Amino acid sequence: MPILILPELVVAQIAAGEVVERPASVVKELMENALDAGAQHIRIEITGGGRQRIRISDDGSGIVPEEVELAFQRHATSKLTTADDLAFIETLGFRGEALASIASVSQLTIITRHASSSSGILMQLAGSEIIRRQSVGAPVGTVITVENLFYNTPARLKFLKKENTEKRQIALYITRYAMAYPHVRFTLEQDGREVFRSNGSGQLADVIVAALGLDSFKNMVEVASRESDSAMRPEITVTGYSSVPSLHRADRNHITLFVNGRWIQDTRLSYAITQAYHTFLMTGRYPVAVILVKLPPAEVDVNVHPTKAEIRFRDPEGIFSAVQRAVRRAVVDLAQTPAMRGGRFGGISSNHDNLAEWENSPTGQRQLGMNLDLYSAGGYTRTPLAPQSDAPEAIPEGPGAPQKPRTLPILRVIGQIGATYIVAEGPSGLYLVDQHAAHERILYEQFMDEHARHEQVAQLSLEAQTLSLDSSEARLIEENLETLREVGFDLEPFGPNTFIIRSVPALLADQSPTEVLGGIIADLEAGTSPGQASIEDKIVTRVCKHGAIKAGQILSTDEMQSIIRQLERCRSPHTCPHGRPTMLHMTSEQLARKFGRLG
Ligand SMILES: Nc1ncnc2c1ncn2[C@@H]1O[C@H](COP(=O)(O)OP(=O)(O)OP(=O)(O)O)[C@@H](O)[C@H]1O
Ligand SMILES: [Mg+2]
Structure with missing residues (x-):
């Protein structure tokens, strides 16, 4: 085939492929133009997932009559003049390509009026060709209607996603932009039905x-x-x-x-x-x-x-x-935040970040792992706040009470299930606590608090025990000897790839030090990346995992009480350091509902 320069429309359609992949991208480009034009109200009407028709009306600046044609030419933009401007872009658009691209693959009508003109311009294009242009009466702003998208590029039509997928994507774009521009009022109508509206309050x-x-x-x-x-x-x-x-x-x-x-x-x-x-x-x-x-x-x-x-x-x-x-x-x-503040959510914009509130909120309970069948029927309702006399603050705790703020109400231990879960009762119902996860959380916070206070970690000296590793494991330990020391492990290099374990954190008294160190090495091998847990954090988490009471261990009432008392004052009592839930909570109301006492 001879080499030919492609006709302009074909060039435009190829270029359009980059910008206008699908109906949702048309919506995105037109919406960005409206925002750049300073619109306060943007209305989006979609028919047939955008393939049949997309109409975006804005009350922005509008375009002066002599520039309307220009706006549809490639590389025509009012947002950029020199390459240097690229470094200081404050507008959403700057390529001068969107309108040209959209016009090349659709039948498009624009009605626009600039504040400086007494009348507006209506212009119609089909595949980039202007087929009509006239003055019309119009409010200041711009209305662009895009019909029969991709009518002249059948190949692209074939690859379009399902109408519903497109509808969802369009709604996603609109809601996202509404969040970024809360002072702009957005209205989205799909097939004649309003599906989203933001009020432009600025909040x-x-x-x-x-x-x-x-x-x-x-x-x-x-x-x-x-x-x-x-x-x-x-x-x-x-x-x-x-x-x-x-x-x-x-x-x-x-x-x-x-x-x-x-x-x-x-x-x-x-x-x-x-x-x-x-x-x-x-x-x-x-x-x-x-x-x-x-x-x-x-x-x-x-x-x-x-x-x-x-x-x-x-x-x-x-x-x-x-x-x-x-x-x-x-x-x-x-x-x-100390829990059980007793307040309810305030107005929409108020500070509502209260642990007890989220714990008691329907979603909170659902997400805390309460997808037990027990909870599936009957729906969720907000737990009524505990009566004032039940509020933990009202219960005297005696001298020497711990100073850490309470994050859970006072719980009364009832017993143990399967040597794994502690059953407890609180002012607002039943708590099922995973003894291992709860103890891990307690130990983790103790460790971190002591460390923050620069306290020496309690250690246990060992009769010379050795740790033999392969060379890459040994390098890992060598690189982290100092951090290990801070956490309570004293290791001394002893011949190639061997260490003497002099002491370990006291809370590992009943554990095999080589097993714990093996776990630490595995954690270190998994690596860290920026922003991830620090190496120290990884080691502490591992130590707490080994040091914590295990599932399957029968506990005395005193031991259970002790776990619960400490958990009540953990900063994050709801999850273990790995993020798994430590407890399930069933409110009195949910219990009553289950037993048919409430409608
Ligand atoms: N809704 C609108 N209101 C006012 N002016 C508009 C509107 N839409 C487009 N324009 C004008 O038309 C020009 C071309 O728009 P187009 O979207 O093609 O390019 P752009 O926004 O400058 O850059 P980009 O291709 O990155 O979107 C804009 O620079 C702007 O001056
Ligand atoms: Mg643009």
């Missing part, structure tokens, strides 16, 4: 309620970076909402990220957020989060991909740790 909380539902929102805490978080990078701010540990999902898709108002996909940042839940969430579970990062435009390169969903950071580490710190702070603060 992110209001949009989250509209987008994710009140139940999810009630189980989220506010994230706000503080000055101390960003001491090194004061220009980075992190805000948003992230779920309490009881609300989690099986994948990362529920983590929504915005950088300077742009929705982005960034595996590392999603990872930073997930890592902020270390020891609060089980491996393989992910939080629900809406996180907005703001930083100077020069710090990001948005010109990485035609869809602009990927960006590059000049200082990825700095952003990573700023995000992780802010989210971690919110989650840890929540865990440290």
Whole structure:
């Protein structure tokens, strides 16, 4: 075949493939244009999952009559003039390609009026060709209607996803942008039915309620970076909402990220957020989060991909740790909030991050592992707050009571089941506590607290015991001798790949030191990456696992009482350091319902 220069329309259609993959990408581009035009109200109407018709109306700046044609030419943009501007992009668009691309693969009508004109312009295009242009009366703003998308590119039509998939994707884009622009009013109508609306109040909380539902929102805490978080990078701010540990999902898709108002996909940042839940969430579970990062435009390169969903950071580490710190702070603060404050959730935008509240909330209970058949019928209702006289504060605890704030109500031990679970009663029902997981949590917090106070870890001296390893294991131990020492292991190199174990943490009195060290080596081999648990944390978690009471161990009432008393004052009593639940809670109301005492 001879070499030919392709006709312009074909070039445009090939280029369109990059920007306009599917109906949802048309919606995204048009919505971004409306936001760039300063719209306060954006209305999106979709028919047939966007293939038949997409209409986006905005009350933004509009386009002056003499520039309407220009807007549909490739590389025509009002948002950028020189290559240097690319470093300071503050608008969502800048490539000057979206309208040209969309017009080349659809039948498009635009009605637009700029505030400086007395009338608007109506222009119709089919496959990039202008077929009609006239003045019309119109309010200030722009209405773009895209019909019969891909009508002239049958190959692309064949690869379109199902209508419902497209509908979902469109709704996802709209709700995401509504979260990033809470002061803009969005309305989404699919096939004549309104499916989403945000009120433009400027409150992110209001949009989250509209987008994710009140139940999810009630189980989220506010994230706000503080000055101390960003001491090194004061220009980075992190805000948003992230779920309490009881609300989690099986994948990362529920983590929504915005950088300077742009929705982005960034595996590392999603990872930073997930890592902020270390020891609060089980491996393989992910939080629900809406996180907005703001930083100077020069710090990001948005010109990485035609869809602009990927960006590059000049200082990825700095952003990573700023995000992780802010989210971690919110989650840890929540865990440290003294429980049973007795207040109810306030208004939508109020501070609702109370541990007892989430524990008592329907979702909290469901997520705490209560998918036992026992709980499946009858639905969930919010536990009524305990009567005042039952409130733990009202019970005198006597002199010498521990100073750590209480995070659980006072529980009365009733007995043990299967030598594995402690049954206890509290002011609001029944608690089933996993003795091993609970004890792991207790030991872990004790260890960490002592360490934070720089206290010497209690040690147990051993009669010379040796540890023989292969060479890579021996290197791992050598590299971490100092950290091991801080945790209570004194190991002394003794010939090639052999160590003498001089002492171990006292809480491993009944354990085989070589077995524990074997576990530590396996944990260290699994490696750490930035933001993951520190090496020390890994070692401590392993020590606590071995030191904790095991399942299958019969406990005396005193022993059970002791575990429960200590658990009541753990910062995170609901999960073990690996993130597994320590307890199941069944409220008095749920019990009554099960026995048919309540309707
Ligand atoms: N809804 C709108 N209101 C006002 N002006 C608009 C609107 N949509 C497009 N424009 C104008 O048309 C121009 C071209 O839009 P287009 O989306 O093709 O490119 P862009 O937004 O500049 O860059 P990108 O291709 O990255 O989206 C914009 O720069 C803007 O000036
Ligand atoms: Mg654009």
